[in-house]
Amino acid sequence: MSSGTVTWTCANGETVTAEVEHGMTLMEAAVRNDVPGIIAECGGAASCATCHVIMDDERADKVPPRSDIEDDMLDFAESERQPNSRLSCQLVMSRDLNGVRLIVPQGCR
Amino acid sequence: MSAQAKAASCPMARDHKPFEHPGTYRFFSRARRECPVFFNEEIGYWVVTRHEDILEILRDPATFSADIALQPVNPYPDELVRFLKDSGFGPEKVHPDCDPPKHARIRGIAARYLNIRTYLTLEEDMREMVRGYIADMKGKGVVDLVDSLTYEFPARVIFLLFGESGLDPRQLKAWGTNRLALVWGRLSEAERIAAGEELLAFWNFAGGIVEDRLENPGDDYPSYLLEQRNGDDSVLSLREIQSMLFALLFAGHETTTNAAGNIVIELMRNREQWDKLVADPSLIPQAVEEGLRFASSVVAWRRRTTRPVEIRGTQIPENAPLLICLASANHDEAVFEDPETFDAERKNARSHIAFGYGEHFCIGGPLARIELKIVLEELTAAFPEMRLVDEQELEWNESLSFRGPHQLLVELGN
Numbered sequence: 001m002s003s004g005t006v007t008w009t010c011a012n013g014e015t016v017t018a019e020v021e022h023g024m025t026l027m028e029a030a031v032r033n034d035v036p037g038i039i040a041e042c043g044g045a046a047s048c049a050t051c052h053v054i055m056d057d058e059r060a061d062k063v064p065p066r067s068d069i070e071d072d073m074l075d076f077a078e079s080e081r082q083p084n085s086r087l088s089c090q091l092v093m094s095r096d097l098n099g100v101r102l103i104v105p106q107g108c109r
Numbered sequence: 110m111s112a113q114a115k116a117a118s119c120p121m122a123r124d125h126k127p128f129e130h131p132g133t134y135r136f137f138s139r140a141r142r143e144c145p146v147f148f149n150e151e152i153g154y155w156v157v158t159r160h161e162d163i164l165e166i167l168r169d170p171a172t173f174s175a176d177i178a179l180q181p182v183n184p185y186p187d188e189l190v191r192f193l194k195d196s197g198f199g200p201e202k203v204h205p206d207c208d209p210p211k212h213a214r215i216r217g218i219a220a221r222y223l224n225i226r227t228y229l230t231l232e233e234d235m236r237e238m239v240r241g242y243i244a245d246m247k248g249k250g251v252v253d254l255v256d257s258l259t260y261e262f263p264a265r266v267i268f269l270l271f272g273e274s275g276l277d278p279r280q281l282k283a284w285g286t287n288r289l290a291l292v293w294g295r296l297s298e299a300e301r302i303a304a305g306e307e308l309l310a311f312w313n314f315a316g317g318i319v320e321d322r323l324e325n326p327g328d329d330y331p332s333y334l335l336e337q338r339n340g341d342d343s344v345l346s347l348r349e350i351q352s353m354l355f356a357l358l359f360a361g362h363e364t365t366t367n368a369a370g371n372i373v374i375e376l377m378r379n380r381e382q383w384d385k386l387v388a389d390p391s392l393i394p395q396a397v398e399e400g401l402r403f404a405s406s407v408v409a410w411r412r413r414t415t416r417p418v419e420i421r422g423t424q425i426p427e428n429a430p431l432l433i434c435l436a437s438a439n440h441d442e443a444v445f446e447d448p449e450t451f452d453a454e455r456k457n458a459r460s461h462i463a464f465g466y467g468e469h470f471c472i473g474g475p476l477a478r479i480e481l482k483i484v485l486e487e488l489t490a491a492f493p494e495m496r497l498v499d500e501q502e503l504e505w506n507e508s509l510s511f512r513g514p515h516q517l518l519v520e521l522g523n
Contacts, residue, residue: 034457039459041464041466041470041474042466042467042468042470043164043167043168043466043467043468043470044168045467045468045470047216047217047220047468047470048470049224049225069213069217072217072220072221073220075226076220076221076224076225076226077225078225078475
């Protein structure tokens with residue numbers, strides 16, 4: 001199975017970098033790698049907004065657009081929504097995302 | 110008992126007392142090792158005890174239906190069923206106990222109001238409430254912390270969401286306790302029949318709010334639901350709205366009252382942990398998570414299999430009721446190091462599933478967290494020397510799902 005790296009950066013600048021298999025959601029990858037601030041209480045159902053991440057700009061158009069439910073939930077995330085905000089349970093690792101950088105607004109608080 | 114059930118039951122399963130709380134953590138520690146999935150003959154449920162297995166179940170609502178989550182553990186006597194039916198009692202299945210695809214419709218609408226953003230707007234009001242209770246406690250030597258604070262407070266928070274300020278929180282608590290005993294308790298037939306009147310009154314109270322807000326809309330959850338409905342039954346029916354209010358009026362405070370009592374007990378028993386919070390209140394949110402993990406107020410929840418399944422080598426038939434033991438999962442050694450120790454600074458405390466997991470994850474969880482945080486912040490600030498009164502016998506509900514002290518005597522030390 002091919003894979004690529006993902007880097008999460010939290011509020012205080014701390015980073016976690018991990019090798020993530022293609023096909024895995026970025027929420028699952030964060031949970032497996034103990035990324036602070038990715039809680040994912042709803043287990044990937046896009047209904048808790050506790051896996052909120054902000055994508056680095058140049059990758060944001062490489063992923064499928066938000067569904068209505070994801071769009072709604074982002075409005076209710078604990079940290080203010082940004083233009084490139086996503087629920088990471090809805091993002092699937094792929095070749096296009098190799099090396100992607102994600103900001104975790106609720107991390108390391 | 111079916112052959113499958115027999116094969117799966119372990120000798121130690123006989124020690125499982127599903128309605129009693131003392132000794133439960135000791136029992137589950139053994140069960141997780143010796144028979145992590147077993148059949149309980151007293152209630153006729155398959156019992157699941159490990160964190161990993163429970164996550165699998167909660168992740169898969171198609172295989173594990175939520176439709177029995179709020180049903181009476183012991184079916185109601187015929188007389189009660191008839192009475193309720195003739196009186197118009199009849200909640201619809203809504204977000205706690207409906208399955209896909211309906212669940213997405215109902216929960217989606219509820220979550221646009223019941224979310225952290227709304228809850229945070231109530232924080233100041235909640236703190237004022239707690240300060241009011243604490244002001245009344247000051248100067249007293251010994252108080253019952255449940256009666257003085259944790260009993261009423263969460264009910265009044267729910268009234269905030271309903272835009273109500275003049276209602277009696279003790280009436281809501283009494284209705285909640287009545288429903289809890291009827292559905293999750295072990296009442297006699299006569300007691301259950303007698304409890305029907307108040308269950309009906311509770312349901313009608315929710316109906317009265319719907320009727321009132323149809324005439325007098327305000328800035329509150331019931332009015333929001335009616336606005337979303339906009340007269341369209343395919344969005345939400347009036348009965349669904351009444352059922353959603355009925356759900357919140359119950360689930361929104363029983364659990365938080367219990368959680369607050371449970372956490373304070375553990376902090377008092379682990380004095381050095383309390384002292385840490387007194388010295389550094391920034392540890393409180395993490396301590397709340399550890400309290401939810403260590404002494405969960407919802408100890409078990411229910412699901413029903415929609416097809417035959419195998420869980421950890423145990424065959425379970427279709428249409429079988431499951432008791433998923435959240436409290437046991439929260440003490441699972443496979444996830445939590447040294448799980449029987451209360452550690453307010455435990456790194457992965459928040460891996461607990463005290464609020465469930467998956468698409469039915471407790472919609473009020475973020476609200477409960479704020480309430481519990483405020484309670485601990487205000488108590489540690491006002492009564493740093495607070496202690497449990499020695500030699501009190503703590504009493505718990507007889508309940509399949511809910512655990513919390515009836516009374517909690519503390520010396521305030523002020």
